[in-house]
Amino acid sequence: MITSPDAGPSIGRAARVRTLLCWAAVTPGLAWAALRLPGLERGPLVQAVAFTPYVAAWTPVPLLLALALRRRWPAVVAALAAAALVGVVAPRALPGGQPAAHGPELRLLTANLLAGAADARTLVDLVRAHRVDVLTVQEFTPDTATELDRLGLATLLPHRQLNPQVGTVGSGLYARFPITGGGIRQNRGGWGFSQAYGTVTPPGAPPVRIESAHPAAPYAVDQVEFWRTDLEAQPAATPQAGLSILAGDFNATLDHAPLRALLATGYVDAADAAGDGLTGTWGPYDGDPIPPVTIDHVLVDRRVAVRSVAVRPVPGSDHRAVLAELRLPAV
Structure with a gap:
């Protein structure tokens, strides 16, 4: 099989573009998790944090993108960010245990x-x-x-x-x-x-x-x-x-x-x-x-x-x- 001399550099550039695309998609969720988990919201970020459930619902998208493009480290980071945000939000949709209260x-x-x-x-x-x-x-x-x-x-x-x-x-x-x-x-x-x-x-x-x-x-x-x-x-x-x-x-x-x-x-x-x-x-x-x-x-x-x-x-x-x-x- 004969390949063009420019094929190697082209493939390398395409791989770098895919990697950069994945990191661009992953970074917002990672930054949000780093803000939300320790409670670092200040200034205008206080209003933004109110919308954390929407960000948590979005975090699987960068993970799927990284998996589809076979970018290992972006996929790992995306998985961690998704697990962190979904982990703090999802339990609100599930009933919790109740104390044994027998009064009115x-x-x-x-x-x-x-x-x-x-x-x-x-x-x-x-x-x-x-x-x-x-x-x-x-x-x-x-x-x-x-x-x-x-x-x-x-x-x-x-x-x-x-x-x-x-x-x-x-x-x-x-x-x-x-x-x-x-x-x-x-x-x-x-x-x-x-x-x-x-x-x-x-x-x-x-x-x-x-x-x-x-x-x-x-x-x-x-x-x-x-x-x-x-x-x-x-x-x-x-x-x-x-x-x-x-x-x-x-x-x-x-x-x-x-x-x-x-x-x-x-x-x-x-x-x-x-x-x-x-x-x-x-x-x-x-x-x-x-x-x-x-x-x-x-x-x-x-x-x-x-x-x-x-x-x-x-x-x-x-x-x-x-x-x-x-x-x-x-x-």
């Missing part, structure tokens, strides 16, 4: 009302249809408070700790059971979102402290430190003492290091425990072209069992409400 059920609904623009009737209908015991609301306004009561919430959930405010800073906690030790906590960052809290004691269960969480949003680089400070200031779980639940708009996903640190104090993300941790709660619901991300959470004490979690649309809001059915420990 507690149905909790949380919703960001977009400065009062959310449809109040939908919210009351959700409370009524699902026999909700506790409702936490964020971006809660005086007009919304009046409208909710007009639509029957005062009868369904007569006990409340409320801080309605014009704009986005208001917060509310409604309950079927009496609320003790209630109050309002003011975040220091960003817009200064408030957080209503109180303790409820369902019959047959120990007291449960519940807070409507709403840390600052990292919507701009100069807000990131406020966001981090507010998340770090959230009440830690108390595994050796009373039960605690935080429910609301955390402006953070399970890929953000400050939220993972809060969970490590003794909380469980209810949606993650139920296998619904990848269901989006914020993004395109008011028309913005943003892929859905999961920033609304119900964090429960590890002694609380999670029966189910569902995400429900609320017209007028850019968030979806999160409904968690829980089982508390017995007294």
Whole structure:
């Protein structure tokens, strides 16, 4: 067989091009894993990290490319990056083990009302249809408070700790059971979102402290430190003492290091425990072209069992409400 004198160099150039192509495809996933795993997000990268599930879903593509082009080392690196990102994301779609809780059920609904623009009737209908015991609301306004009561919430959930405010800073906690030790906590960052809290004691269960969480949003680089400070200031779980639940708009996903640190104090993300941790709660619901991300959470004490979690649309809001059915420990 006769070959051209230029065949050898041409083959070598083609091989180098294939190698460079593979490394170009592999590097973004590798860099993302190096950022996400140790929690190094800073500045504008805080917003980017919220989309980690989408990057994890993409990481097998560079691996398949490297295998198809028979590039060994790019394939090895691509496999490691894919395993790392898929490994931290995929478990959210799988139900986890539950503690042996034998007390009463507690149905909790949380919703960001977009400065009062959310449809109040939908919210009351959700409370009524699902026999909700506790409702936490964020971006809660005086007009919304009046409208909710007009639509029957005062009868369904007569006990409340409320801080309605014009704009986005208001917060509310409604309950079927009496609320003790209630109050309002003011975040220091960003817009200064408030957080209503109180303790409820369902019959047959120990007291449960519940807070409507709403840390600052990292919507701009100069807000990131406020966001981090507010998340770090959230009440830690108390595994050796009373039960605690935080429910609301955390402006953070399970890929953000400050939220993972809060969970490590003794909380469980209810949606993650139920296998619904990848269901989006914020993004395109008011028309913005943003892929859905999961920033609304119900964090429960590890002694609380999670029966189910569902995400429900609320017209007028850019968030979806999160409904968690829980089982508390017995007294």
